[in-house]
Amino acid sequence: MNQKNIISASNNAALKLKVLAKEKERVRRKLVVTAKEKERVRRKLVVTAKEKERVRRKLAVAAEKLRLKAKQLAVTAKNLENANIVARNALEDLGIENSKVEMARAKEEAILVSIGDGLFATDKKGNITLINKTAEKLLGKKSKEVMGKVFSEVILMEDEKGVPIPLKKRPSSMALATSTTTTDPTYYYVRKDKTKFPVAIMVTPVILGGKVIGVIEVFRDITREKEIDKAKSEFISLASHQLKTPPTAIKLLTERLLGGKMGEFTKKQKEYIDDIRSSNQRMIDLVNALLNVSRIELGAFTIRVNEKNVCAIVQSILDELKSVIDKKQLKLKMISRDMNAMLMLDETLFRIVINNLITNAIRYTAKGGEIRVECKVVNKGQTLGGNLLKESCFVVVVSDTGYGIPRGEQSKVFTKFFRADNAREKITDGTGLGLYIVKSILDHSGGLIWFTSRENKGSVFYAAIPMTGMRMKAGEKELMS
Ligand code: ADP
Numbered sequence: 001m002n003q004k005n006i007i008s009a010s011n012n013a014a015l016k017l018k019v020l021a022k023e024k025e026r027v028r029r030k031l032v033v034t035a036k037e038k039e040r041v042r043r044k045l046v047v048t049a050k051e052k053e054r055v056r057r058k059l060a061v062a063a064e065k066l067r068l069k070a071k072q073l074a075v076t077a078k079n080l081e082n083a084n085i086v087a088r089n090a091l092e093d094l095g096i097e098n099s100k101v102e103m104a105r106a107k108e109e110a111i112l113v114s115i116g117d118g119l120f121a122t123d124k125k126g127n128i129t130l131i132n133k134t135a136e137k138l139l140g141k142k143s144k145e146v147m148g149k150v151f152s153e154v155i156l157m158e159d160e161k162g163v164p165i166p167l168k169k170r171p172s173s174m175a176l177a178t179s180t181t182t183t184d185p186t187y188y189y190v191r192k193d194k195t196k197f198p199v200a201i202m203v204t205p206v207i208l209g210g211k212v213i214g215v216i217e218v219f220r221d222i223t224r225e226k227e228i229d230k231a232k233s234e235f236i237s238l239a240s241h242q243l244k245t246p247p248t249a250i251k252l253l254t255e256r257l258l259g260g261k262m263g264e265f266t267k268k269q270k271e272y273i274d275d276i277r278s279s280n281q282r283m284i285d286l287v288n289a290l291l292n293v294s295r296i297e298l299g300a301f302t303i304r305v306n307e308k309n310v311c312a313i314v315q316s317i318l319d320e321l322k323s324v325i326d327k328k329q330l331k332l333k334m335i336s337r338d339m340n341a342m343l344m345l346d347e348t349l350f351r352i353v354i355n356n357l358i359t360n361a362i363r364y365t366a367k368g369g370e371i372r373v374e375c376k377v378v379n380k381g382q383t384l385g386g387n388l389l390k391e392s393c394f395v396v397v398v399s400d401t402g403y404g405i406p407r408g409e410q411s412k413v414f415t416k417f418f419r420a421d422n423a424r425e426k427i428t429d430g431t432g433l434g435l436y437i438v439k440s441i442l443d444h445s446g447g448l449i450w451f452t453s454r455e456n457k458g459s460v461f462y463a464a465i466p467m468t469g470m471r472m473k474a475g476e477k478e479l480m481s
Pocket of ligand 1 (some may be wrong): 356360361364400402403404405413418419420421423424429430431432433434435436458459
């Protein structure tokens, strides 16, 4: 190869090298740009990753919140469901109860309407809301004539003399005003045809939430009872006269004989007459006791009260019994703590009570024993002889040191014809009616009787009359006339 060719080849090579260098430079520059771009992209990616992390965390928090909310909602939903079940059950129960109440109401109404006694019910204003068939029949009025009307305007009431009973005194008005259950048989109802009939009335207030919302009055025609009562009273009065007359005559005659006005008797004759006298006295006591018992059982005891000095009455009974007490050589102690206490008493009945208690103390105490009679006021709330007094009372306490009543027989002491075994053995005569009469009198007059006793030690009997006096129990007024 010549020099020329060599030069041109080297020039070409140099040119090529230049071109290659340029190309290399371009490629290098391109590479630099690409690296920068890569870096930028990397940075961007880092930022994106951080952002992604932040968003992820945010999402996680939000998700947790949602989870909690969902949990809460689930609980609420459960509670709601439970509440729903409870409400549903309550409604079901209510439904059942309602129908039960409805049934009971229907049943009660059916009973009320069909009972044999007359019945009407009123609201609190006294308007009649219900009247049964018997009442309609008794009064001669139809239900439509009285329903919704004030009872006192459509059911007229009078006393025995035909005087209208004022509204305030009508048993139903009294029950509405005082919410008490009243019974009073002394009134008469007037029928539609103006005839009248005696009624026994029982009024019961209907109370709701402590307030009277009406009354139910049940009444019965007692015409027949009144007739029977009258017949019984007449029989008792006849029997008392008939039975009492002969022994009263015998008593008078024996006393005359013993008084010596018919001449002197031998000792034996006197003894016989004395026996006749005491047997006759027992007969009188028995007749009196039987009459008292029949009066009690027929409700024929009238309680007529007057203001009396209680201690004075007790003292006078002791005076009457002095000879018997002396005869048995008994020591007697009378303690009057409230000498001047005055009480509304039926003296006859009170005497029967005290006389029985003292006579028993005398009878069931051996010779030489002691009898103690105490009269005193005992205040409400005090305990006496194991009995807590619910109201202030005047109490007569009769104690003795006698035979006492066997423990096993004590529960029967106030029953009719009871006589304890020890008493029967020692004292053969006795009716077993005295304490029954005593208890009946006190029961019927608002008093009380109780006792404590120990065999062979003695007995203590307590008779208490409320300081407000003897009174008739509600509902007995008519029976006791
Ligand atoms: P009576 O005395 O006529 O038998 P009571 O009814 O008065 O009838 O008394 C009933 C019974 O109670 C008596 O028989 C007696 O057993 C007993 N009793 C009553 N009072 C006493 C008393 N003070 N001491 C012992 N027993 C008594």
